[in-house]
Amino acid sequence: ARLYQETGIQYLHFNTLYQLKKDASLLKKTDKILLMPDLIAYYLTGTMRMELTNLSTTNLYNLHTRSMIDLENIGIPKRVFPDMIYPEEAYGLIKKDLASELSIPRVPVIAVCTHDTASAVFSIPDEDDYIYISSGTWSLCGVLLDKPVTTLHAREENYTNEIGYGHQTRFLKNVMGLWIINQCLEEWHHQRNNISYAQIASCAEKAEYAGFIDPDAPLFESPGAMVGRIKEYCRNTGQREPQTIGEIALTIYQSLAYKYRFVFETLEMILGRNYKKIVIVSGGSNISLLNQLTASVCAKTVSTGAQEATILGNALVLMKATKTIKTLAEGRDLIRKSISEKIYLSEDKMNLDAEYRRFCRIIKGVI
Known part of the structure; x- marks a missing residue:
C-alpha cells in the first residue's frame, strides 16, 4: 500500500x-x-x-x-x-x-518522452476531455490528468499513474491488446495460411458466432498455440468453442471491446466523472471492426489518431526543443492536418448491456 x-x-x-x-x-x-x-x-x-x-x-x-x-x-x-x-x-x-x-x-x-505510450499519447491533437487507447501489443487505456490518483479504490483496481510530457499523469490500465490476434496470425501462417489482417477482419465481420475471453487471463500471456488456448478458455467457461478463423477473430475483437468497457466503467467510477469520447492511436487504430465494436459496446464516440503516434509524439518534443515550433498548439495543429481521422458512432444493433453482463460473469468466473 x-x-x-x-x-x-x-x-x-x-x-x-x-x-x-x-x-x-x-x-x-x-x-x-x-x-x-x-x-x-x-x-x-x-x-x-x-x-x-x-x-x-x-x-x-x-x-x-x-x-x-x-x-x-x-x-x-x-x-x-x-x-x-x-x-x-x-x-x-x-x-x-x-x-x-x-x-x-x-x-x-x-530526450523525448522515451516511454512509447507517453510519446503516443502526446501526439493526440484533441483538446477535449477524452479517454485514450494506445492500441498495439498492449492496449493502454486511460486519461490525462493534472495530478496522480493513488486512492484505495485505484489501488484495489490496479490502475497506474505514469508520467507524461510536462509532468501530466497518464492514469491508465494495461490490457492485453493485439498480442492474441498476432499470435493467432503467426499460427495460421505456420499452417501455410497466408491470411492478412484485412482478410481476418473480413472473416470476422461475416462470422455468426463469437465467444468471450478475458484478454488478461494468464492463459494468454505466453506465446504459441493461441488458437487452442482460446478454444480451451471457451470450453472451460461453458461456451461453445469458436472454430473458424472468423469466429476466433471475432471472439478476440469482441472480447477486447467488452474489456475496454469494463476498464473504462471502473476508471469513471474511480474518478467520479463520465467521458463521451475515446481516441484510439497506434497500430490498432486502423482495425475498423474493432473500432466500431468499441464505439458500440462502450456507447461512446470513437475517433482515430495516428497509426505512428509514438513517432509523431517524439517529433513534437524535438520540434519544441529545437524551436522549430513556437507552441505545442502549433505542433498539434500540424499533426491534426497530417492524419486522416475517422469517426465511429455507437450502433446498438443488439442487446449489448445483456451481453456485457454475460461477459462480466464469464471473466469473473461466475457462469
Whole structure:
C-alpha cells in the first residue's frame, strides 16, 4: 500500500523494481542501471541519465517528491541510478569520434518522452476531455490528468499513474491488446495460411458466432498455440468453442471491446466523472471492426489518431526543443492536418448491456 501511495504504479510481476529484487546479487557488480532509450543515448553521447516518463513506470519513482523512492530501505543502492533528464533536455552532444565516423556535425541528442505510450499519447491533437487507447501489443487505456490518483479504490483496481510530457499523469490500465490476434496470425501462417489482417477482419465481420475471453487471463500471456488456448478458455467457461478463423477473430475483437468497457466503467467510477469520447492511436487504430465494436459496446464516440503516434509524439518534443515550433498548439495543429481521422458512432444493433453482463460473469468466473 505504501509503495502504491508513493509510485502510483499498478502491480505487474515484470515491473523493474521486482526484477531488481529478484536479481539482487547482480547489483553488487553493477556500476549504473540504464533503461534502453537512455542506454542508446549513452552510446551516442557518453552521458548517463534516466528519462522521466520511462523511469516513472519502473516502481522506483516517487510521484509526490518527484525523486527516487527510498532505495536503500529496500536493498537497492542509490549509486546505481544516474540523474534524471526531462523531455526537451539534451543528454549532450554526439561523441566526437562517432560524429566523425558518420560524417555529421556534433548535434545535440535530445530526450523525448522515451516511454512509447507517453510519446503516443502526446501526439493526440484533441483538446477535449477524452479517454485514450494506445492500441498495439498492449492496449493502454486511460486519461490525462493534472495530478496522480493513488486512492484505495485505484489501488484495489490496479490502475497506474505514469508520467507524461510536462509532468501530466497518464492514469491508465494495461490490457492485453493485439498480442492474441498476432499470435493467432503467426499460427495460421505456420499452417501455410497466408491470411492478412484485412482478410481476418473480413472473416470476422461475416462470422455468426463469437465467444468471450478475458484478454488478461494468464492463459494468454505466453506465446504459441493461441488458437487452442482460446478454444480451451471457451470450453472451460461453458461456451461453445469458436472454430473458424472468423469466429476466433471475432471472439478476440469482441472480447477486447467488452474489456475496454469494463476498464473504462471502473476508471469513471474511480474518478467520479463520465467521458463521451475515446481516441484510439497506434497500430490498432486502423482495425475498423474493432473500432466500431468499441464505439458500440462502450456507447461512446470513437475517433482515430495516428497509426505512428509514438513517432509523431517524439517529433513534437524535438520540434519544441529545437524551436522549430513556437507552441505545442502549433505542433498539434500540424499533426491534426497530417492524419486522416475517422469517426465511429455507437450502433446498438443488439442487446449489448445483456451481453456485457454475460461477459462480466464469464471473466469473473461466475457462469
